[in-house]
Amino acid sequence: MTLQDPAATKAALHARAIEEGFSVMGICAPDAVPEAAGRLRAFLEAGRHGQMGWMAEREGWRGSAAALWPEARSVVMLAEVYTPDTDLRAVLAQRDRAAISVYAQGKDYHDLVKRRLKRLGRWLVAETGAGIKVFVDTAPVMEKPLAQAAGLGWQGKHTNLLSRDLGNWFFLGAIFTTLDLPKDEPARENCGSCRACLDACPTAAFPAPFQLDARRCISYLTIEHRGPVAEDLRPLLGNRIYGCDDCLAACPWNKFAVAAREIGYAAKVGAPPLEELARLDDAAFRERFAGSPIKRIGRDRFVRNVLYAIGNSGEARLRHVAEALAADPDEAVADAARWAAARLA
Structure with missing residues:
Protein backbone atom coordinates (compact mmCIF):
# COMPACT_ATOMS: atom_id res chain seq x y z
CA MET A 1 0.00 0.00 0.00
CA THR A 2 1.22 3.48 -0.85
CA LEU A 3 -1.86 5.60 -0.05
CA GLN A 4 -3.27 5.50 3.48
CA ASP A 5 -4.68 8.98 4.20
CA PRO A 6 -8.34 9.06 2.97
CA ALA A 7 -8.19 12.67 1.80
CA ALA A 8 -4.94 12.09 -0.07
CA THR A 9 -6.38 8.92 -1.59
CA LYS A 10 -9.45 10.80 -2.82
CA ALA A 11 -7.33 13.57 -4.34
CA ALA A 12 -5.08 11.08 -6.10
CA LEU A 13 -8.09 9.08 -7.32
CA HIS A 14 -9.69 12.22 -8.73
CA ALA A 15 -6.51 13.17 -10.57
CA ARG A 16 -6.25 9.66 -11.98
CA ALA A 17 -9.92 9.66 -13.03
CA ILE A 18 -9.47 12.88 -15.03
CA GLU A 19 -6.33 11.45 -16.57
CA GLU A 20 -8.28 8.36 -17.64
CA GLY A 21 -10.80 10.54 -19.47
CA PHE A 22 -13.63 11.02 -16.99
CA SER A 23 -15.04 14.54 -16.74
CA VAL A 24 -16.00 14.67 -13.08
CA MET A 25 -15.91 12.48 -9.96
CA GLY A 26 -17.83 12.50 -6.70
CA ILE A 27 -18.20 10.19 -3.71
CA CYS A 28 -21.19 9.26 -1.56
CA ALA A 29 -22.01 6.65 1.05
CA PRO A 30 -23.77 3.46 -0.11
CA ASP A 31 -26.78 4.39 2.04
CA ALA A 32 -26.87 8.02 0.89
CA VAL A 33 -30.26 7.71 -0.86
CA PRO A 34 -32.63 6.00 1.61
CA GLU A 35 -35.67 7.32 -0.28
CA ALA A 36 -34.65 5.51 -3.50
CA ALA A 37 -36.21 2.19 -2.47
CA GLY A 38 -39.62 3.81 -1.90
CA ARG A 39 -39.53 5.68 -5.20
CA LEU A 40 -38.61 2.47 -7.00
CA ARG A 41 -41.43 0.57 -5.29
CA ALA A 42 -43.98 3.20 -6.36
CA PHE A 43 -42.66 3.10 -9.93
CA LEU A 44 -42.98 -0.68 -10.06
CA GLU A 45 -46.41 -0.80 -8.41
CA ALA A 46 -47.70 1.65 -11.00
CA GLY A 47 -46.43 -0.70 -13.72
CA ARG A 48 -44.40 2.08 -15.30
CA HIS A 49 -41.46 -0.25 -15.92
CA GLY A 50 -43.43 -2.05 -18.64
CA GLN A 51 -41.72 -5.27 -19.73
CA MET A 52 -38.51 -4.52 -17.81
CA GLY A 53 -39.10 -7.34 -15.35
CA TRP A 54 -35.46 -7.32 -14.31
CA MET A 55 -36.15 -4.10 -12.39
CA ALA A 56 -38.55 -5.92 -10.09
CA GLU A 57 -36.52 -9.13 -9.90
CA ARG A 58 -33.60 -7.35 -8.20
CA GLU A 59 -35.59 -4.63 -6.51
CA GLY A 60 -33.85 -5.12 -3.15
CA TRP A 61 -30.38 -4.56 -4.58
CA ARG A 62 -31.50 -1.80 -6.93
CA GLY A 63 -33.21 0.10 -4.14
CA SER A 64 -30.18 0.03 -1.84
CA ALA A 65 -26.52 0.14 -2.83
CA ALA A 66 -25.69 -0.94 0.71
CA ALA A 67 -27.66 -4.16 0.19
CA LEU A 68 -25.95 -4.85 -3.14
CA TRP A 69 -22.53 -5.09 -1.48
CA PRO A 70 -22.63 -4.70 2.33
CA GLU A 71 -18.83 -4.46 2.59
CA ALA A 72 -18.75 -1.24 0.56
CA ARG A 73 -18.03 1.94 2.48
CA SER A 74 -17.93 4.40 -0.42
CA VAL A 75 -19.45 4.74 -3.88
CA VAL A 76 -17.26 6.59 -6.37
CA MET A 77 -19.45 8.05 -9.13
CA LEU A 78 -17.90 9.16 -12.41
CA ALA A 79 -19.27 10.93 -15.48
CA GLU A 80 -18.00 10.59 -19.04
CA VAL A 81 -19.21 13.11 -21.62
CA TYR A 82 -20.54 12.14 -25.06
CA THR A 83 -21.84 15.56 -26.16
CA PRO A 84 -22.95 15.52 -29.84
CA ASP A 85 -21.49 18.08 -32.23
CA THR A 86 -24.53 18.35 -34.50
CA ASP A 87 -28.22 19.26 -34.17
CA LEU A 88 -29.82 15.94 -33.35
CA ARG A 89 -33.31 17.07 -34.26
CA ALA A 90 -32.50 17.93 -37.88
CA VAL A 91 -32.87 14.30 -38.96
CA LEU A 92 -36.47 14.22 -37.70
CA ALA A 93 -37.47 16.22 -40.77
CA GLN A 94 -35.80 13.68 -43.09
CA ARG A 95 -38.67 11.25 -42.95
CA ASP A 96 -37.15 8.64 -45.27
CA ARG A 97 -34.07 8.34 -43.04
CA ALA A 98 -33.53 6.79 -39.64
CA ALA A 99 -33.16 8.86 -36.49
CA ILE A 100 -30.84 7.02 -34.09
CA SER A 101 -30.03 8.21 -30.57
CA VAL A 102 -26.67 9.96 -30.31
CA TYR A 103 -25.34 7.58 -27.65
CA ALA A 104 -25.68 4.72 -30.13
CA GLN A 105 -23.92 6.49 -32.99
CA GLY A 106 -20.45 5.24 -32.04
CA LYS A 107 -18.97 2.35 -30.11
CA ASP A 108 -20.87 0.71 -27.26
CA TYR A 109 -20.47 2.92 -24.20
CA HIS A 110 -20.75 -0.10 -21.89
CA ASP A 111 -17.41 -1.35 -23.22
CA LEU A 112 -15.68 2.03 -23.30
CA VAL A 113 -16.74 3.20 -19.85
CA LYS A 114 -16.18 -0.17 -18.18
CA ARG A 115 -12.68 -0.42 -19.66
CA ARG A 116 -11.84 2.96 -18.18
CA LEU A 117 -13.44 2.07 -14.85
CA LYS A 118 -11.48 -1.15 -14.62
CA ARG A 119 -8.19 0.65 -15.24
CA LEU A 120 -9.04 3.18 -12.56
CA GLY A 121 -10.13 0.42 -10.20
CA ARG A 122 -6.96 -1.59 -10.72
CA TRP A 123 -4.94 1.51 -9.90
CA LEU A 124 -6.92 2.02 -6.68
CA VAL A 125 -6.41 -1.59 -5.63
CA ALA A 126 -2.67 -1.40 -6.37
CA GLU A 127 -2.33 1.81 -4.35
CA THR A 128 -4.49 0.89 -1.36
CA GLY A 129 -5.23 -2.84 -1.35
CA ALA A 130 -8.95 -2.03 -1.11
CA GLY A 131 -11.75 -4.20 -2.42
CA ILE A 132 -13.72 -2.83 -5.38
CA LYS A 133 -16.59 -3.60 -7.73
CA VAL A 134 -17.25 -1.63 -10.93
CA PHE A 135 -20.64 -1.09 -12.54
CA VAL A 136 -21.84 0.44 -15.82
CA ASP A 137 -25.59 0.45 -16.36
CA THR A 138 -26.15 -3.33 -16.55
CA ALA A 139 -26.05 -4.05 -12.78
CA PRO A 140 -28.90 -3.35 -10.30
CA VAL A 141 -27.50 0.04 -9.33
CA MET A 142 -29.48 3.30 -9.30
CA GLU A 143 -26.69 5.38 -10.78
CA LYS A 144 -28.58 8.64 -11.11
CA PRO A 145 -29.69 9.04 -7.46
CA LEU A 146 -26.21 7.99 -6.32
CA ALA A 147 -24.60 10.47 -8.71
CA GLN A 148 -26.79 13.24 -7.32
CA ALA A 149 -25.82 12.23 -3.78
CA ALA A 150 -22.17 12.37 -4.87
CA GLY A 151 -22.59 15.91 -6.17
CA LEU A 152 -22.25 15.21 -9.91
CA GLY A 153 -25.57 16.82 -10.79
CA TRP A 154 -29.29 16.45 -10.21
CA GLN A 155 -32.10 14.45 -11.74
CA GLY A 156 -34.02 16.85 -13.93
CA LYS A 157 -37.72 16.83 -14.69
CA HIS A 158 -36.93 14.34 -17.47
CA THR A 159 -35.45 12.05 -14.75
CA ASN A 160 -32.01 12.12 -16.38
CA LEU A 161 -29.01 13.55 -14.60
CA LEU A 162 -27.91 17.03 -15.60
CA SER A 163 -25.16 19.34 -14.47
CA ARG A 164 -24.32 23.03 -14.40
CA ASP A 165 -20.93 22.17 -15.91
CA LEU A 166 -21.75 19.34 -18.33
CA GLY A 167 -25.34 19.74 -19.49
CA ASN A 168 -26.96 16.29 -19.68
CA TRP A 169 -24.91 14.47 -22.30
CA PHE A 170 -22.88 12.07 -20.16
CA PHE A 171 -22.66 8.44 -19.12
CA LEU A 172 -22.32 7.32 -15.52
CA GLY A 173 -20.06 4.68 -14.02
CA ALA A 174 -19.63 3.52 -10.42
CA ILE A 175 -16.83 2.04 -8.35
CA PHE A 176 -17.92 0.51 -5.06
CA THR A 177 -15.03 0.24 -2.62
CA THR A 178 -14.32 -0.93 0.90
CA LEU A 179 -12.36 2.29 1.50
CA ASP A 180 -14.05 4.89 3.69
CA LEU A 181 -13.31 7.98 1.60
CA PRO A 182 -14.44 11.58 2.26
CA LYS A 183 -17.93 12.16 0.89
CA ASP A 184 -19.10 15.04 -1.31
CA GLU A 185 -22.10 17.27 -0.77
CA PRO A 186 -25.18 16.21 -2.75
CA ALA A 187 -26.23 18.37 -5.68
CA ARG A 188 -29.36 20.50 -5.50
CA GLU A 189 -32.09 20.52 -8.11
CA ASN A 190 -31.90 23.58 -10.38
CA CYS A 191 -34.69 23.14 -12.92
CA GLY A 192 -36.85 25.93 -11.53
CA SER A 193 -40.02 26.54 -13.52
CA CYS A 194 -38.53 25.23 -16.78
CA ARG A 195 -40.45 22.43 -18.49
CA CYS A 251 -32.53 21.12 -21.82
CA PRO A 252 -31.23 24.72 -21.54
CA TRP A 253 -28.36 23.57 -19.33
CA ASN A 254 -26.74 22.12 -22.45
CA LYS A 255 -25.35 25.59 -23.14
CA PHE A 256 -22.66 24.58 -20.64
CA ALA A 257 -21.98 21.18 -22.25
CA VAL A 258 -18.36 20.35 -23.01
CA ALA A 259 -17.01 18.40 -25.98
CA ALA A 260 -16.55 14.65 -25.75
CA ARG A 261 -12.95 13.49 -25.29
CA GLU A 262 -13.50 9.87 -26.35
CA ILE A 263 -13.21 9.51 -30.12
CA GLY A 264 -15.17 6.26 -29.94
CA TYR A 265 -18.37 8.24 -29.36
CA ALA A 266 -18.02 10.08 -32.66
CA ALA A 267 -20.98 9.50 -34.98
Whole structure:
Protein backbone atom coordinates (compact mmCIF):
# COMPACT_ATOMS: atom_id res chain seq x y z
CA MET A 1 0.00 0.00 0.00
CA THR A 2 1.22 3.48 -0.85
CA LEU A 3 -1.86 5.60 -0.05
CA GLN A 4 -3.27 5.50 3.48
CA ASP A 5 -4.68 8.98 4.20
CA PRO A 6 -8.34 9.06 2.97
CA ALA A 7 -8.19 12.67 1.80
CA ALA A 8 -4.94 12.09 -0.07
CA THR A 9 -6.38 8.92 -1.59
CA LYS A 10 -9.45 10.80 -2.82
CA ALA A 11 -7.33 13.57 -4.34
CA ALA A 12 -5.08 11.08 -6.10
CA LEU A 13 -8.09 9.08 -7.32
CA HIS A 14 -9.69 12.22 -8.73
CA ALA A 15 -6.51 13.17 -10.57
CA ARG A 16 -6.25 9.66 -11.98
CA ALA A 17 -9.92 9.66 -13.03
CA ILE A 18 -9.47 12.88 -15.03
CA GLU A 19 -6.33 11.45 -16.57
CA GLU A 20 -8.28 8.36 -17.64
CA GLY A 21 -10.80 10.54 -19.47
CA PHE A 22 -13.63 11.02 -16.99
CA SER A 23 -15.04 14.54 -16.74
CA VAL A 24 -16.00 14.67 -13.08
CA MET A 25 -15.91 12.48 -9.96
CA GLY A 26 -17.83 12.50 -6.70
CA ILE A 27 -18.20 10.19 -3.71
CA CYS A 28 -21.19 9.26 -1.56
CA ALA A 29 -22.01 6.65 1.05
CA PRO A 30 -23.77 3.46 -0.11
CA ASP A 31 -26.78 4.39 2.04
CA ALA A 32 -26.87 8.02 0.89
CA VAL A 33 -30.26 7.71 -0.86
CA PRO A 34 -32.63 6.00 1.61
CA GLU A 35 -35.67 7.32 -0.28
CA ALA A 36 -34.65 5.51 -3.50
CA ALA A 37 -36.21 2.19 -2.47
CA GLY A 38 -39.62 3.81 -1.90
CA ARG A 39 -39.53 5.68 -5.20
CA LEU A 40 -38.61 2.47 -7.00
CA ARG A 41 -41.43 0.57 -5.29
CA ALA A 42 -43.98 3.20 -6.36
CA PHE A 43 -42.66 3.10 -9.93
CA LEU A 44 -42.98 -0.68 -10.06
CA GLU A 45 -46.41 -0.80 -8.41
CA ALA A 46 -47.70 1.65 -11.00
CA GLY A 47 -46.43 -0.70 -13.72
CA ARG A 48 -44.40 2.08 -15.30
CA HIS A 49 -41.46 -0.25 -15.92
CA GLY A 50 -43.43 -2.05 -18.64
CA GLN A 51 -41.72 -5.27 -19.73
CA MET A 52 -38.51 -4.52 -17.81
CA GLY A 53 -39.10 -7.34 -15.35
CA TRP A 54 -35.46 -7.32 -14.31
CA MET A 55 -36.15 -4.10 -12.39
CA ALA A 56 -38.55 -5.92 -10.09
CA GLU A 57 -36.52 -9.13 -9.90
CA ARG A 58 -33.60 -7.35 -8.20
CA GLU A 59 -35.59 -4.63 -6.51
CA GLY A 60 -33.85 -5.12 -3.15
CA TRP A 61 -30.38 -4.56 -4.58
CA ARG A 62 -31.50 -1.80 -6.93
CA GLY A 63 -33.21 0.10 -4.14
CA SER A 64 -30.18 0.03 -1.84
CA ALA A 65 -26.52 0.14 -2.83
CA ALA A 66 -25.69 -0.94 0.71
CA ALA A 67 -27.66 -4.16 0.19
CA LEU A 68 -25.95 -4.85 -3.14
CA TRP A 69 -22.53 -5.09 -1.48
CA PRO A 70 -22.63 -4.70 2.33
CA GLU A 71 -18.83 -4.46 2.59
CA ALA A 72 -18.75 -1.24 0.56
CA ARG A 73 -18.03 1.94 2.48
CA SER A 74 -17.93 4.40 -0.42
CA VAL A 75 -19.45 4.74 -3.88
CA VAL A 76 -17.26 6.59 -6.37
CA MET A 77 -19.45 8.05 -9.13
CA LEU A 78 -17.90 9.16 -12.41
CA ALA A 79 -19.27 10.93 -15.48
CA GLU A 80 -18.00 10.59 -19.04
CA VAL A 81 -19.21 13.11 -21.62
CA TYR A 82 -20.54 12.14 -25.06
CA THR A 83 -21.84 15.56 -26.16
CA PRO A 84 -22.95 15.52 -29.84
CA ASP A 85 -21.49 18.08 -32.23
CA THR A 86 -24.53 18.35 -34.50
CA ASP A 87 -28.22 19.26 -34.17
CA LEU A 88 -29.82 15.94 -33.35
CA ARG A 89 -33.31 17.07 -34.26
CA ALA A 90 -32.50 17.93 -37.88
CA VAL A 91 -32.87 14.30 -38.96
CA LEU A 92 -36.47 14.22 -37.70
CA ALA A 93 -37.47 16.22 -40.77
CA GLN A 94 -35.80 13.68 -43.09
CA ARG A 95 -38.67 11.25 -42.95
CA ASP A 96 -37.15 8.64 -45.27
CA ARG A 97 -34.07 8.34 -43.04
CA ALA A 98 -33.53 6.79 -39.64
CA ALA A 99 -33.16 8.86 -36.49
CA ILE A 100 -30.84 7.02 -34.09
CA SER A 101 -30.03 8.21 -30.57
CA VAL A 102 -26.67 9.96 -30.31
CA TYR A 103 -25.34 7.58 -27.65
CA ALA A 104 -25.68 4.72 -30.13
CA GLN A 105 -23.92 6.49 -32.99
CA GLY A 106 -20.45 5.24 -32.04
CA LYS A 107 -18.97 2.35 -30.11
CA ASP A 108 -20.87 0.71 -27.26
CA TYR A 109 -20.47 2.92 -24.20
CA HIS A 110 -20.75 -0.10 -21.89
CA ASP A 111 -17.41 -1.35 -23.22
CA LEU A 112 -15.68 2.03 -23.30
CA VAL A 113 -16.74 3.20 -19.85
CA LYS A 114 -16.18 -0.17 -18.18
CA ARG A 115 -12.68 -0.42 -19.66
CA ARG A 116 -11.84 2.96 -18.18
CA LEU A 117 -13.44 2.07 -14.85
CA LYS A 118 -11.48 -1.15 -14.62
CA ARG A 119 -8.19 0.65 -15.24
CA LEU A 120 -9.04 3.18 -12.56
CA GLY A 121 -10.13 0.42 -10.20
CA ARG A 122 -6.96 -1.59 -10.72
CA TRP A 123 -4.94 1.51 -9.90
CA LEU A 124 -6.92 2.02 -6.68
CA VAL A 125 -6.41 -1.59 -5.63
CA ALA A 126 -2.67 -1.40 -6.37
CA GLU A 127 -2.33 1.81 -4.35
CA THR A 128 -4.49 0.89 -1.36
CA GLY A 129 -5.23 -2.84 -1.35
CA ALA A 130 -8.95 -2.03 -1.11
CA GLY A 131 -11.75 -4.20 -2.42
CA ILE A 132 -13.72 -2.83 -5.38
CA LYS A 133 -16.59 -3.60 -7.73
CA VAL A 134 -17.25 -1.63 -10.93
CA PHE A 135 -20.64 -1.09 -12.54
CA VAL A 136 -21.84 0.44 -15.82
CA ASP A 137 -25.59 0.45 -16.36
CA THR A 138 -26.15 -3.33 -16.55
CA ALA A 139 -26.05 -4.05 -12.78
CA PRO A 140 -28.90 -3.35 -10.30
CA VAL A 141 -27.50 0.04 -9.33
CA MET A 142 -29.48 3.30 -9.30
CA GLU A 143 -26.69 5.38 -10.78
CA LYS A 144 -28.58 8.64 -11.11
CA PRO A 145 -29.69 9.04 -7.46
CA LEU A 146 -26.21 7.99 -6.32
CA ALA A 147 -24.60 10.47 -8.71
CA GLN A 148 -26.79 13.24 -7.32
CA ALA A 149 -25.82 12.23 -3.78
CA ALA A 150 -22.17 12.37 -4.87
CA GLY A 151 -22.59 15.91 -6.17
CA LEU A 152 -22.25 15.21 -9.91
CA GLY A 153 -25.57 16.82 -10.79
CA TRP A 154 -29.29 16.45 -10.21
CA GLN A 155 -32.10 14.45 -11.74
CA GLY A 156 -34.02 16.85 -13.93
CA LYS A 157 -37.72 16.83 -14.69
CA HIS A 158 -36.93 14.34 -17.47
CA THR A 159 -35.45 12.05 -14.75
CA ASN A 160 -32.01 12.12 -16.38
CA LEU A 161 -29.01 13.55 -14.60
CA LEU A 162 -27.91 17.03 -15.60
CA SER A 163 -25.16 19.34 -14.47
CA ARG A 164 -24.32 23.03 -14.40
CA ASP A 165 -20.93 22.17 -15.91
CA LEU A 166 -21.75 19.34 -18.33
CA GLY A 167 -25.34 19.74 -19.49
CA ASN A 168 -26.96 16.29 -19.68
CA TRP A 169 -24.91 14.47 -22.30
CA PHE A 170 -22.88 12.07 -20.16
CA PHE A 171 -22.66 8.44 -19.12
CA LEU A 172 -22.32 7.32 -15.52
CA GLY A 173 -20.06 4.68 -14.02
CA ALA A 174 -19.63 3.52 -10.42
CA ILE A 175 -16.83 2.04 -8.35
CA PHE A 176 -17.92 0.51 -5.06
CA THR A 177 -15.03 0.24 -2.62
CA THR A 178 -14.32 -0.93 0.90
CA LEU A 179 -12.36 2.29 1.50
CA ASP A 180 -14.05 4.89 3.69
CA LEU A 181 -13.31 7.98 1.60
CA PRO A 182 -14.44 11.58 2.26
CA LYS A 183 -17.93 12.16 0.89
CA ASP A 184 -19.10 15.04 -1.31
CA GLU A 185 -22.10 17.27 -0.77
CA PRO A 186 -25.18 16.21 -2.75
CA ALA A 187 -26.23 18.37 -5.68
CA ARG A 188 -29.36 20.50 -5.50
CA GLU A 189 -32.09 20.52 -8.11
CA ASN A 190 -31.90 23.58 -10.38
CA CYS A 191 -34.69 23.14 -12.92
CA GLY A 192 -36.85 25.93 -11.53
CA SER A 193 -40.02 26.54 -13.52
CA CYS A 194 -38.53 25.23 -16.78
CA ARG A 195 -40.45 22.43 -18.49
CA ALA A 196 -38.69 22.35 -21.86
CA CYS A 197 -37.90 18.64 -21.58
CA LEU A 198 -41.48 17.74 -20.64
CA ASP A 199 -42.96 19.71 -23.53
CA ALA A 200 -40.47 18.20 -26.00
CA CYS A 201 -41.57 14.60 -25.40
CA PRO A 202 -43.44 13.32 -28.50
CA THR A 203 -45.44 10.73 -26.54
CA ALA A 204 -46.19 12.60 -23.28
CA ALA A 205 -44.21 10.03 -21.32
CA PHE A 206 -43.92 12.24 -18.22
CA PRO A 207 -47.06 11.99 -16.03
CA ALA A 208 -45.60 14.78 -13.89
CA PRO A 209 -42.25 16.54 -13.52
CA PHE A 210 -39.54 14.15 -12.28
CA GLN A 211 -41.69 11.13 -13.19
CA LEU A 212 -41.40 8.85 -16.22
CA ASP A 213 -43.81 6.25 -17.54
CA ALA A 214 -41.47 4.04 -19.54
CA ARG A 215 -44.40 2.46 -21.35
CA ARG A 216 -44.80 5.68 -23.36
CA CYS A 217 -41.10 6.52 -23.70
CA ILE A 218 -39.72 6.12 -27.24
CA SER A 219 -36.38 4.88 -25.91
CA TYR A 220 -38.20 2.10 -24.07
CA LEU A 221 -40.54 1.31 -26.95
CA THR A 222 -37.77 1.01 -29.54
CA ILE A 223 -35.20 -0.76 -27.36
CA GLU A 224 -36.80 -2.66 -24.48
CA HIS A 225 -40.35 -3.39 -25.63
CA ARG A 226 -40.88 -6.81 -27.20
CA GLY A 227 -43.63 -7.52 -29.70
CA PRO A 228 -45.91 -5.00 -31.42
CA VAL A 229 -46.07 -1.42 -30.16
CA ALA A 230 -49.56 -0.11 -29.41
CA GLU A 231 -51.08 1.33 -32.59
CA ASP A 232 -51.90 4.70 -31.04
CA LEU A 233 -48.22 5.21 -30.22
CA ARG A 234 -46.77 4.17 -33.57
CA PRO A 235 -47.42 7.46 -35.41
CA LEU A 236 -45.73 9.33 -32.54
CA LEU A 237 -42.47 7.47 -33.09
CA GLY A 238 -41.86 9.37 -36.31
CA ASN A 239 -38.60 8.13 -37.83
CA ARG A 240 -36.98 7.36 -34.45
CA ILE A 241 -35.89 3.75 -34.76
CA TYR A 242 -33.48 3.45 -31.81
CA GLY A 243 -33.89 5.64 -28.77
CA CYS A 244 -34.93 9.28 -28.54
CA ASP A 245 -32.98 12.41 -27.61
CA ASP A 246 -35.78 14.99 -27.62
CA CYS A 247 -35.96 15.64 -23.87
CA LEU A 248 -32.18 15.73 -23.51
CA ALA A 249 -31.72 18.04 -26.48
CA ALA A 250 -34.31 20.47 -25.13
CA CYS A 251 -32.53 21.12 -21.82
CA PRO A 252 -31.23 24.72 -21.54
CA TRP A 253 -28.36 23.57 -19.33
CA ASN A 254 -26.74 22.12 -22.45
CA LYS A 255 -25.35 25.59 -23.14
CA PHE A 256 -22.66 24.58 -20.64
CA ALA A 257 -21.98 21.18 -22.25
CA VAL A 258 -18.36 20.35 -23.01
CA ALA A 259 -17.01 18.40 -25.98
CA ALA A 260 -16.55 14.65 -25.75
CA ARG A 261 -12.95 13.49 -25.29
CA GLU A 262 -13.50 9.87 -26.35
CA ILE A 263 -13.21 9.51 -30.12
CA GLY A 264 -15.17 6.26 -29.94
CA TYR A 265 -18.37 8.24 -29.36
CA ALA A 266 -18.02 10.08 -32.66
CA ALA A 267 -20.98 9.50 -34.98
CA LYS A 268 -20.46 6.64 -37.42
CA VAL A 269 -23.97 5.28 -37.91
CA GLY A 270 -25.45 8.55 -39.15
CA ALA A 271 -28.99 8.67 -40.57
CA PRO A 272 -29.16 5.78 -43.06
CA PRO A 273 -32.08 5.38 -45.49
CA LEU A 274 -34.99 3.40 -44.06
CA GLU A 275 -35.23 1.34 -47.24
CA GLU A 276 -31.66 0.15 -46.77
CA LEU A 277 -32.19 -0.85 -43.12
CA ALA A 278 -35.45 -2.68 -43.78
CA ARG A 279 -33.64 -5.13 -46.08
CA LEU A 280 -31.21 -6.34 -43.40
CA ASP A 281 -31.38 -10.02 -42.53
CA ASP A 282 -29.96 -11.29 -39.26
CA ALA A 283 -26.41 -11.81 -40.53
CA ALA A 284 -26.28 -8.41 -42.24
CA PHE A 285 -27.70 -6.72 -39.16
CA ARG A 286 -25.06 -8.27 -36.90
CA GLU A 287 -22.26 -7.36 -39.25
CA ARG A 288 -23.44 -3.77 -39.71
CA PHE A 289 -23.84 -3.05 -36.00
CA ALA A 290 -20.97 -5.06 -34.56
CA GLY A 291 -19.54 -3.16 -31.58
CA SER A 292 -22.61 -0.93 -31.39
CA PRO A 293 -25.24 -0.91 -28.62
CA ILE A 294 -27.83 -1.25 -31.39
CA LYS A 295 -26.83 -4.88 -31.83
CA ARG A 296 -28.35 -5.82 -28.48
CA ILE A 297 -31.96 -5.49 -29.67
CA GLY A 298 -31.54 -7.96 -32.53
CA ARG A 299 -32.62 -7.79 -36.14
CA ASP A 300 -36.33 -8.43 -35.59
CA ARG A 301 -36.98 -5.61 -33.13
CA PHE A 302 -34.79 -3.29 -35.17
CA VAL A 303 -36.61 -3.96 -38.45
CA ARG A 304 -39.95 -3.65 -36.63
CA ASN A 305 -38.90 -0.12 -35.65
CA VAL A 306 -37.74 0.65 -39.19
CA LEU A 307 -41.13 -0.39 -40.54
CA TYR A 308 -42.96 1.92 -38.13
CA ALA A 309 -40.74 4.72 -39.44
CA ILE A 310 -41.54 3.73 -43.01
CA GLY A 311 -45.25 3.86 -42.18
CA ASN A 312 -44.75 7.36 -40.78
CA SER A 313 -42.63 8.55 -43.69
CA GLY A 314 -45.42 9.54 -46.06
CA GLU A 315 -43.22 8.15 -48.85
CA ALA A 316 -45.46 6.09 -51.12
CA ARG A 317 -42.39 4.70 -52.90
CA LEU A 318 -41.52 2.78 -49.70
CA ARG A 319 -44.78 0.86 -49.69
CA HIS A 320 -43.23 -2.01 -51.63
CA VAL A 321 -40.48 -2.30 -49.01
CA ALA A 322 -43.10 -2.82 -46.31
CA GLU A 323 -45.14 -5.23 -48.43
CA ALA A 324 -42.07 -7.39 -48.96
CA LEU A 325 -41.91 -8.02 -45.19
CA ALA A 326 -45.61 -8.66 -44.62
CA ALA A 327 -44.95 -12.39 -44.31
CA ASP A 328 -41.78 -12.11 -42.22
CA PRO A 329 -41.24 -15.07 -39.84
CA ASP A 330 -41.28 -12.67 -36.89
CA GLU A 331 -44.90 -11.74 -36.21
CA ALA A 332 -44.07 -8.29 -34.82
CA VAL A 333 -42.14 -7.50 -38.02
CA ALA A 334 -44.94 -8.83 -40.21
CA ASP A 335 -47.52 -6.83 -38.25
CA ALA A 336 -45.43 -3.65 -38.55
CA ALA A 337 -45.02 -4.28 -42.29
CA ARG A 338 -48.75 -4.63 -42.85
CA TRP A 339 -49.42 -1.51 -40.79
CA ALA A 340 -46.83 0.49 -42.72
CA ALA A 341 -48.11 -0.67 -46.10
CA ALA A 342 -51.67 0.26 -45.14
CA ARG A 343 -50.52 3.71 -43.96
CA LEU A 344 -48.81 4.34 -47.31
CA ALA A 345 -51.63 2.99 -49.44
